Amino acid sequence: MSAPTARTSYKNGANSTYLGMPSFPRAAHAAVRDTTLRANLKHATHTIRDKRAKAVAELGDWADLREAGKQIKDHTLRHLDRYLLQLEEAVTAAGGTVHWAADADEANRIVTDLVKATGEREVVKVKSMATQEIGLNEALEAEGIAAYETDLAELIVQLGEDRPSHILVPAIHRNRGEIREIFTLTMSAWGRPAPDDLTDRPADLAEAARLHLREKFLRAKVGISGANFMVAETGTLVVVESEGNGRMCLTLPETLISVVGIEKVVPTWRDLEVFLQTLPRSSTAERMNPYTSTWTGTTDGDGPRAFHLVLLDNGRTDVLADEVGRQTLRCIRCSACLNVCPVYERAGGHAYGSVYPGPIGAILTPQLRGTASELDASLPFASSLCGACYEVCPVAIDIPEVLVHLREKVADQGGKGHRLEKAAMKASGWVLNHPAALATAERAASLTRKAHPRRLPGAAAWTNTRDLPELPAAPFRDWWKRNRTS
């Protein structure tokens, strides 16, 4: 794999930083040299991108759905305290228990204590970015509790002692031969071994995963999940998935623990009619994903007898406090912005140094974690500001606007010659030095996008410290090329 320090640093997981991760440009350099990774990523992003465009085109009212999604989220965030309290009341009335965690450590402690109280030593998990963000698996492991990831891709990542590289297809950096090898070498240490004659056909690999995991599902007593949405008025949680491992984790165990970011709440049941149209089409480019589960507290005779909801802040209220940055919390994690991003395609998911790769990672991570480290300070510069991410975003997050805003913050905080400023300049330089892929995307976008970033890269504070001239309306790269030597 590309990032040399990945393996050990991932295990250090707590509170999300891959310790020792090189800053964006260095990690990206490594990724560019990794041809397997690049070929896989390119294939993946282009395939999903084209399919998505078709799925979206089926709905003549896409722009209205996008606007409604944006407004629902903005309205909810504006009254987040009220809706969370309403949610808490509804979940409690339906037999669930609600916990509040201000940060990763608190969340990990709550979950670990809940698992310990059941007396179990293992849990099954359905893919959840929130639990990856807080390093829950490592926290559980430290207490002697084994956490089994059950998404096929997450299983590949976990067995390979690796890190996810894409929100939707986290193992996209692995090809079938590598997956066969990982299964053959490691499954036996975790449970049912891979069949002796395992081939590298995707259907056979999926079958091996089915058998390996079924053993775990059928005996599991504790399940851990995230949620895509929480409905305040009813206390209903929603998990959207494809494989059925989510249904297994949500249905078969006796205890279910869901760790969910506070921004995932929506006011009403009806609001789901918007997001259940926009999320699958933006994400997997399907009219609807194979399985969606909704549940409200506990139900007699059906599913877990105990349900715990852990509401996670972990930096989200800092994002909420930033008037430009708060729109980031509208994100429904569809990953459409990754698939259109020319920088992501070249650099790969790992270069972003957190569980959130691509354009959304470039704005979310520095806000959740702050920009004290070189990696986090360099992330807002890992973009050509082409605006393609904004175009596809189903909740209309103006990612370029937030990137520019964060660049200003980094500049304010560092100052000329500061190490953060240097990291930032290197990231910009990396982007600018990969012209081929970037230029095309950028031009395409500047033709389609009227609302280009209102302030061009390195606006205000940043340009002042750099003594750069007023920025023209040409694509950033062209402008830079013309001006960098002068």
Place this chain on the structure above:
Amino acid sequence: MSTGRDRVLARIRRALADAPEAPEPTRSYATTHTSDDPAAVLDLLHENLADYRAVVHRTTEDDIALLLMRLLAERGSQSVLVPPQLPPHWLSAADPTRIHDRAVLTPADLDQVASVVTGCALAIAETGTIVLDGGPDQGRRRLTLVPDHHICVVRAPSQVVASLPQAMPRLDPTRPLTWISGPSATSDIELDRVEGVHGPRTLEVVLLTES
């Protein structure tokens, strides 16, 4: 000592102190993308179910028993799970051993059963989705999860709606719901679509025309 709850709520309120008002959302999107004609809606459901690789059949009350017998026989199922109040005549001609759900059945027991036959709460044509709500002709969620073969009967037109906005008010969120759009699938390995990972690998939907 303040609790996590107090701290999170206080931080939210502080963060929002100067935030501009955000009005109730406007819903200018369509309530449906399809014509009102029930036959057209049913055709669309059929098409979209099939597009996502569900096997679709059409039948009537008179013929459903024979159809289900044939589907179970073709599958070679030795046993079939029966929810508490499946209409008895549906399986009146079927050969496999009927397994009635009881609380004592463990997931491992259910794993020994080949097929399951259920009704549903609703079907959504535009997305090719069937929704189960644990009603008496469906049973608890695990019945349609562990067996590898699920036959789901949709009554048309009464259980078919065109769109998501039409579906929401007809569903009861206090019940556990399972929305199914085609058999389970993954594209995790080089984006090659593989049908069937953990849920039933074969989904057959029977569109039952009401007289």
